[in-house]
Amino acid sequence: MTHPRKKGTLAAASAAMLLAATVTCAPAAADEPCRDAYAPPALGNVKLKGVPGMRTDACIRARAYSDWARGDMYDEAVNAFKTHWDDEGTRSGWQNEYWGKTMLCFAGAIAYTGDPGLRDWAVGKTHAFLKEYQHPNGYLSTYAKEDFLRKNPESPDALTHWCFNIWGRKYTMWALVELARATGDETCRRAAEKMLDHLIAQLRRLGTPIDKTGSWHGISSMSILRPVVELYRDTGKQEYLAFAKDIIRGLDAEPAGPGTIMRNAFRKDKIKDWYPKATFWAKAYETMSCLEGMVDYYRATGDKRVLDAVMAFHDHLVKEELNPMRSAGFFDHFLDARHRANGMTELCDVTHWIRLNRELFLLTGESKYADHVEEAFYNAFLAGVQPDGRWGAHIVRSHGTRHLSAPHQTGMLEHQCCPDNMMRTYFDWAGTVAGIAPDGTLAVVLYSDADVSLPGVSLSLMGGYPYADGPVTVSVRRDAPGKIRFRVPYWSKTVMVNGKTETPSGGWFQVDAPAGASSWQIGFDLSPRIARSEARQEAIPPSPMSAGHGGDINKYTVHFMEWNTPDMAGLSRSTPALQVFRGPLVLAKGRMAGTPRDETLFATTLFDCDWDVTLKTLPATPVTAGVPALWRLTFKRGVEEHEVQVSDFASVSNIDDPSNWFSLWF
Numbered sequence: 001m002t003h004p005r006k007k008g009t010l011a012a013a014s015a016a017m018l019l020a021a022t023v024t025c026a027p028a029a030a031d032e033p034c035r036d037a038y039a040p041p042a043l044g045n046v047k048l049k050g051v052p053g054m055r056t057d058a059c060i061r062a063r064a065y066s067d068w069a070r071g072d073m074y075d076e077a078v079n080a081f082k083t084h085w086d087d088e089g090t091r092s093g094w095q096n097e098y099w100g101k102t103m104l105c106f107a108g109a110i111a112y113t114g115d116p117g118l119r120d121w122a123v124g125k126t127h128a129f130l131k132e133y134q135h136p137n138g139y140l141s142t143y144a145k146e147d148f149l150r151k152n153p154e155s156p157d158a159l160t161h162w163c164f165n166i167w168g169r170k171y172t173m174w175a176l177v178e179l180a181r182a183t184g185d186e187t188c189r190r191a192a193e194k195m196l197d198h199l200i201a202q203l204r205r206l207g208t209p210i211d212k213t214g215s216w217h218g219i220s221s222m223s224i225l226r227p228v229v230e231l232y233r234d235t236g237k238q239e240y241l242a243f244a245k246d247i248i249r250g251l252d253a254e255p256a257g258p259g260t261i262m263r264n265a266f267r268k269d270k271i272k273d274w275y276p277k278a279t280f281w282a283k284a285y286e287t288m289s290c291l292e293g294m295v296d297y298y299r300a301t302g303d304k305r306v307l308d309a310v311m312a313f314h315d316h317l318v319k320e321e322l323n324p325m326r327s328a329g330f331f332d333h334f335l336d337a338r339h340r341a342n343g344m345t346e347l348c349d350v351t352h353w354i355r356l357n358r359e360l361f362l363l364t365g366e367s368k369y370a371d372h373v374e375e376a377f378y379n380a381f382l383a384g385v386q387p388d389g390r391w392g393a394h395i396v397r398s399h400g401t402r403h404l405s406a407p408h409q410t411g412m413l414e415h416q417c418c419p420d421n422m423m424r425t426y427f428d429w430a431g432t433v434a435g436i437a438p439d440g441t442l443a444v445v446l447y448s449d450a451d452v453s454l455p456g457v458s459l460s461l462m463g464g465y466p467y468a469d470g471p472v473t474v475s476v477r478r479d480a481p482g483k484i485r486f487r488v489p490y491w492s493k494t495v496m497v498n499g500k501t502e503t504p505s506g507g508w509f510q511v512d513a514p515a516g517a518s519s520w521q522i523g524f525d526l527s528p529r530i531a532r533s534e535a536r537q538e539a540i541p542p543s544p545m546s547a548g549h550g551g552d553i554n555k556y557t558v559h560f561m562e563w564n565t566p567d568m569a570g571l572s573r574s575t576p577a578l579q580v581f582r583g584p585l586v587l588a589k590g591r592m593a594g595t596p597r598d599e600t601l602f603a604t605t606l607f608d609c610d611w612d613v614t615l616k617t618l619p620a621t622p623v624t625a626g627v628p629a630l631w632r633l634t635f636k637r638g639v640e641e642h643e644v645q646v647s648d649f650a651s652v653s654n655i656d657d658p659s660n661w662f663s664l665w666f
């Protein structure tokens with residue numbers, strides 16, 4: 001694959017770059033847009049290297065350039081608009097989302113690679129698609145029945161509740177917005193406007209507010225907020241802003257209910273307790289999609305209550321839902337994931353947890369949000385994408401034989417919700433490596449190997465972080481003297497800067513940099529850290545599970561730990577355990593780290609003791625050649641000592657092989 005590079009691709013300029021006005025926001029009524037703390041690089045000005053770069057290139061090759069991607073995969077997404085399979089009988093499926101999700105990934109790939117051939121292919125296909133399937137009134141959906149916008153809204157039974165008509169239209173419209181930005185193609189932008197004009201007019205004609213459509217009390221439909229705000233930004237049309245405000249009304253409506261996540265965010269009780277049947281209603285993917293839109297709405301309007309609500313919800317997620325793979329949620333629901341002995345995270349949720357934290361980071365400049373991006377990417381995300389980049393996991397698990405590889409879904413063979421989201425996450429990562437503040441300060445945010453240019457400054461990162469032992473070399477070239485802020489992750493209490501130990505402040509260390517070239521050696525404290533799981537003993541029922549779980553959380557756990565993977569039978573945990581971290585990496589035992597199976601899956605937990613832990617880097621062996629780093633982890637307490645070979649969680653677990661084994665629990 002060749003990637004001719006193009007400087008200054010408009011597409012990658014984030015929402016923030018396109019709309020910058022004031023640093024301090026005015027009250028909501030003024031609709032005063034806010035300026036982000038950091039503007040990200042244009043995607044075309046980032047080249048990822050190291051492990052993230054290899055994996056990004058593999059995913060682009062497999063999902064944007066391969067014959068399969070441009071043949072069966074693309075054709076099946078289009079075909080859904082011809083068959084109206086979603087509409088039939090009781091299906092009300094979500095084939096509607098796949099064209100949009102596929103083309104959102106292509107839009108990112110066009111921006112990242114700058115390849116005119118890729119651009120021409122995607123624009124040509126999109127024009128043909130629009131010509132054939134967009135109705136003269138703007139409607140564009142796999143649902144033949146235009147006015148079918150909700151089914152049985154109170155039913156907690158999926159088949160009598162689901163309706164993804166607006167959810168899928170969101171993805172199609174969003175892809176058209178992003179394709180227009182990536183390529184400058186006006187036909188795409190006009191088609192997106194027609195879709196939104198139609199939706200606004202349709203809801204008015206029916207007298208149905210958006211929070212009374214779709215699934216999960218309107219949450220699936222209201223997640224359209226993000227592309228609505230983006231289209232408002234691109235066109236300046238006041239009716240789009242008015243529609244965005246109506247979505248905020250729905251999210252904040254009185255009386256409060258399961259769909260009023262903005263109002264509920266300020267509650268003190270746990271998210272799982274907001275719903276009568278949390279295993280059905282407490283849906284993570286759709287909710288986090290709404291939160292991302294709320295951040296962008298704040299950016300466009302300065303409505304502080306909206307941002308306060310997102311931050312309050314984020315606090316809930318960190319305290320209750322941060323799972324051991326460092327994503328949020330428990331198999332796509334908010335079920336107190338932080339306190340469960342079995343970790344399960346849907347890859348769509350990883351994508352959207354990263355996107356939410358990235359938005360909050362760019363907006364506020366707070367280092368803690370970048371910490372979440374980094375940990376989710378290296379652990380939950382890289383565990384869930386298969387190394388050849390073509391497919392990925394639906395559920396990433398804390399331990400066992402394998403993650404649940406994305407199964408056939410909603411009548412599709414070449415698409416599944418999670419792999420269709422994967423590629424975007426690499427671009428979200430690329431757009432978070434560094435940023436530039438309004439005063440020209442360069443922020444170095446992520447430290448994996450990469451080359452980046454931003455207005456007035458370029459930088460190169462080298463050193464094999466976070467797998468290698470040594471410091472990261474940051475080579476900077478500035479047009480004029482200025483400041484550099486190095487992000488210091490929460491786990492590194494000090495930072496070595498050119499050989500001198502320094503103390504960070506608020507997650508950053510700032511230096512003055514001259515005009516021209518300068519070089520910085522940045523070293524973090526990578527000594528291993530031990531963390532006791534906050535999980536409690538769980539009453540795990542015996543396996544194999546009979547069908548269904550009836551909303552019982554322990555049955556739910558076993559059901560989805562074993563779903564489609566009979567080799568997982570009997571591997572659900574009932575006891576809490578220890579976790580060990582090195583930098584942003586979750587360490588894990590596993591076959592690929594050379595840990596024996598019994599020791600990986602069945603060793604007695606070290607939970608009840610206070611251990612000192614040390615880590616020694618080991619040379620790779622033929623067995624461990626597939627992992628980027630190998631360590632001997634030693635637990636010591638008085639004369640008692642345990643040794644185990646480990647690598648990072650993602651690298652020992654990201655193969656779909658029932659004869660594999662891994663565990664992040666000690």
Ligand SMILES: [Zn+2]
Binds near residue numbers: 347419
């Ligand atoms: Zn998914």
